[in-house]
Amino acid sequence: METIPHVVERISQKIEAKGVTVDREKVRSKLTLLVEEFGIQIQEAERTVTNELMREHNLSTPAGSGQEQRPIGDITPGDWVTVEGKIVSVAQPPAGAIAQSGIIADSSGAVQFVVWAKARAPTLKERTWYRLEAAVVDEYRGAPNLKVHSGTKVTELPEDRPLMPNVAPIASLKPGVGSIRAKFVEEWEPRHDRMLQTGLLGDESGRIKFVLWKDGEREKLELNRVYSFYYATVDEFNGRLSLNLSTAMYIPEEGDIRVSTGSDAIQGAFVHMAPGSGLVKRCPVEGCNRVLSRQNYCPVHEIQSSFRYDLRIKGVIDDGKKARNVLMQCETVEQLAAMSLEQAIEIAENNPLGLDDVLIQLQHRVMGRYFRCIGSDIDGTFLVRECRPVQCDAPLHASLINRAAASPGGDAA
Amino acid sequence: MSNGTGGKFAGFEREPAVRVFASELRESRIQFKEGEDEKSPSYVLLPTGERCNRIFLCGQMTLKEKRGEQNKFYTVRVQDPTGTFFINAGSYQPDAMQQIARIEPPVYVAVLGKPGIRTTADSSVFVSVRAESVTEIDLETYRCWVLDCAQQTLDRLDSFDQTDDSRKAKEFYNTNTAIYRQIIHDALTQIDIQ
Structure with a gap:
């Protein structure tokens, strides 16, 4: 679920982009009313509030007959437009009401499109140029989306024009369609049966999560290799972007590029050890790696007779202002708690308390202590790459004494 | 504090653990709820001007007592440089109870818990902490x-009357x-750091 503050921010930014100042409190109360009092879905409420504000500030744009031809890069939600572009990707339509969906591009940019079944339009062919007259641009999940409806005139263009995608830095991607040149820097275990591959792509400007779905015959990416990705779909959820490669073309490139480390540092007290910490058993099935229950049950592959041990800590590091979920993997835990995976296995297998004893010992070594961690935040969990205990800092001690003594006999406030 | 309104909607956001010295917590008198819901978090308003639903404290465990007949619970006293915290853990805090059972005073402990204010029969006010976890730590962590607590209390004092x-x-x-600056100063000069 997307949260209200986040949607408020998105609406406000959209209106502010048109040069009007927005009272966020007002946006929030309108949105809260619709969502909490009337039980309207948040996406629908977002649309309603946005349209209302547009009208209020005379920004309503569904103007013009849509006869005027526009570059795809310039169109915005609310427009009626005529565009000429190349179909660079078509996807399986997700619902019966939709005949076709995909991406259309010209040299100025690219946009996702939907052809309604009711439009009775000809089937659009991949890698072919079309002129779409009087199509409507609306918004779907925060990105512009071109709708081909029954009033839209679709004409196939005979010639193939040169088209070069605009490759952009990762940091500048916005919801919609994007092309990047990036390195495949981290591979994660897919969490869904339909997922072929997932992980992180990086360039000099930043890193982004990607997903490659199994539908269609797609080739897997090779780790640590640089690729050009053309026309990937950029999705947004809770303020984070991710790249869906199912619509994209990708071409391996020669050479290497420097990748932003995407590192962050957090410091605070370790205040909570979450369930699932300690010595865990993982499913041995190739590519699964899920954590087994204590009865060796894998949620996908059911009962397993063998397994692979792993050591990890899921917990919370709290700096007094913010509590952050952290995940520490085997290497970090071994170093932090001075307990190797072998020692943990030894404890678990030769002790009546078994796995619980490992947990108790880990708790004893990390709970309540101060750590400084380096890593990156992924979907609300801080993945720790490096972690170190915080030492008492004599200069800090001295400066705090000075601060406390700063206003002797007087009231600073 | 900035998370005041954010926390209201983002229901999943964990309440941070505010750092507070014993002598300040002891002076707290206001406890309030944000929202009507039975499960809305309850906050204690600290004299230096910050609400807290959860606190994190360290100190020396000086006393541990098991009380109650049928419903056993522990009461624990933890001493910081400014005073004493009163900690309790009952059967609704099984993790904390088991942790306390393994600890013998006097040792340094770290406590995570929820502050609460109650008025006793003779109408005196008592501020205590319901423990979520109690774990032994070393002197360095203390x-x-x-x-940390001095720094965060000073931060609160610096923005006093502005939030x-x-x-x-x-x-x-x-x-x-x-007075609070003086308390912090005294607390800091009590500890040695080489």
């Missing part, structure tokens, strides 16, 4: 906490910030 919570605190407690 010193780190004293610095909504601290304006409320000023109105109710008539807080003398100079």
